[in-house]
Amino acid sequence: MNKISFTIFLALIAFQSCKQQVIEKQDTLGTNLSQNPDHRIDEVRVPNGFSWETSRNVKVKITTNDTRFKNELHKIEVYNKKPELGGKKLAEGSVSTDKAFETLILTPFMDKSFYIQKIAPDGSKDFELCAIVGNQALAEIKVDNTQKIVLGKSDGGGNSPIGDMDGDGVADDLDCYPSDPTKAFCNTYGIATLAFEDLWPHKGDYDMNDMVINYSYKVITNATNHVVRVEADYTLRATGGSYNNGFGVEFPISRASINTVQGATLETNQSKAVLIVFQDMRAEMKMWNTIPNAAGSPTVDYQVSFNVSNGPTLAQFGLGAYNPFIWNGSNGFGRGYEVHLPGGMPTDLANTSLLGTGADASQLINGDTYISKNDRSPWAINIPIEFDYPIEKADINTAYTKFSTWVSSGGTQYVDWYTNQNGYRNNSNIY
Numbered sequence: 053m054n055k056i057s058f059t060i061f062l063a064l065i066a067f068q069s070c071k072q073q074v075i076e077k078q079d080t081l082g083t084n085l086s087q088n089p090d091h092r093i094d095e096v097r098v099p100n101g102f103s104w105e106t107s108r109n110v111k112v113k114i115t116t117n118d119t120r121f122k123n124e125l126h127k128i129e130v131y132n133k134k135p136e137l138g139g140k141k142l143a144e145g146s147v148s149t150d151k152a153f154e155t156l157i158l159t160p161f162m163d164k165s166f167y168i169q170k171i172a173p174d175g176s177k178d179f180e181l182c183a184i185v186g187n188q189a190l191a192e193i194k195v196d197n198t199q200k201i202v203l204g205k206s207d208g209g210g211n212s213p214i215g216d217m218d219g220d221g222v223a224d225d226l227d228c229y230p231s232d233p234t235k236a237f238c239n240t241y242g243i244a245t246l247a248f249e250d251l252w253p254h255k256g257d258y259d260m261n262d263m264v265i266n267y268s269y270k271v272i273t274n275a276t277n278h279v280v281r282v283e284a285d286y287t288l289r290a291t292g293g294s295y296n297n298g299f300g301v302e303f304p305i306s307r308a309s310i311n312t313v314q315g316a317t318l319e320t321n322q323s324k325a326v327l328i329v330f331q332d333m334r335a336e337m338k339m340w341n342t343i344p345n346a347a348g349s350p351t352v353d354y355q356v357s358f359n360v361s362n363g364p365t366l367a368q369f370g371l372g373a374y375n376p377f378i379w380n381g382s383n384g385f386g387r388g389y390e391v392h393l394p395g396g397m398p399t400d401l402a403n404t405s406l407l408g409t410g411a412d413a414s415q416l417i418n419g420d421t422y423i424s425k426n427d428r429s430p431w432a433i434n435i436p437i438e439f440d441y442p443i444e445k446a447d448i449n450t451a452y453t454k455f456s457t458w459v460s461s462g463g464t465q466y467v468d469w470y471t472n473q474n475g476y477r478n479n480s481n482i483y
């Protein structure tokens with residue numbers, strides 16, 4: 053029997069800035085100025101270079117030298133943990149002896165490993181738990197036959213007993229679309245939450261509830277792991293402000309490459325594909341859903357989908373938040389008033405002359421965007437779970453007791469501050 057090995061490379065995007073963060077962390081460890089959760093966010097010391105990210109991009113590359121089936125396609129499945137332990141499948145795709153499987157996965161810092169399974173054309177499986185070690189750029193994992201589990205009666209022998217109805221090279225049992233030769237794999241991200249402050253470029257009250265949106269993505273790829281379709285679910289949960297904010301997402305592909313958009317508007321005068329989900333949150337949701345004991349509005353769901361022509365590989369497209377933003381469509385403001393996650397790039401329709409005005413300290417040329425002067429606070433945060441957001445006027449730091457330590461430690465401590473562990477929350481300040 054052939055020995056099978058996987059090689060997995062993990063790399064962080066923007067490795068340079070990660071190195072810088074490490075240096076900053078050493079400067080600030082042990083000098084947390086504000087451990088007191090009664091303090092406002094702008095009293096928390098934010099180390100230079102802190103990204104405000106709760107997750108990091110992990111680049112996954114999987115190769116195989118399993119030659120039992122010549123260069124036939126094997127299926128790869130990536131889980132956040134072992135499926136038997138309730139692991140959630142993040143990505144899937146194909147690998148062959150001459151073609152690697154690659155993807156980019158947004159993984160919470162609190163997750164230290166993920167789980168990979170390879171399924172051969174005959175259904176035989178190899179698996180491996182893959183550690184994510186700090187900001188390591190490279191890891192190698194070998195799987196040998198002692199770790200192999202065999203499903204069914206076949207354990208190779210050079211034959212593929214499973215049919216391939218649509219002839220796309222992916223066996224029916226492994227094909228997310230067994231009767232569609234243009235589609236093979238289903239890759240998912242979410243549910244995660246985006247929480248915005250909307251006074252940009254001026255500072256807000258940091259209750260992080262001016263717009264709260266859940267999102268999840270299904271990115272469908274073909275047998276060779278190229279993106280052919282994207283399906284998105286958004287849920288508007290809170291609109292804690294009086295501005296007429298719109299919500300959109302920019303995807304890392306050209307506008308011309310997408311078609312058949314449903315559930316959103318493909319915005320014109322954009323070079324990249326920008327989908328507008330809604331124009332005015334006050335027209336979408338009557339009540340704010342941020343005031344305790346006040347009447348609320350039902351949450352609002354949006355199903356969005358589009359097809360992609362000559363799509364990028366999954367590794368180029370990635371799995372995660374992409375580039376979401378709000379803009380302030382109120383009188384006196386307008387479409388140019390875009391607010392992105394820290395480090396997010398303004399779209400072609402943003403008024404970039406606003407960057408650096410008011411409290412905003414964005415430096416477009418460095419990609420250092422949407423953080424405030426003096427204290428480098430964000431106007432938006434991306435949480436890798438369904439986020440329980442603060443009530444109206446309650447600074448996020450008064451709702452989450454470990455938040456300030458997470459920030460002042462440069463993201464090294466309490467990476468799970470947003471979870472519901474003992475002592476992590478002041479429930480009276482959470483909606």
Ligand SMILES: [Ca+2]
Binds near residue numbers: 223
């Ligand atoms: Ca097939």
Ligand SMILES: [Ca+2]
Binds near residue numbers: 220227233234236
């Ligand atoms: Ca198919």
Ligand SMILES: [Ca+2]
Binds near residue numbers: 262
């Ligand atoms: Ca606010």
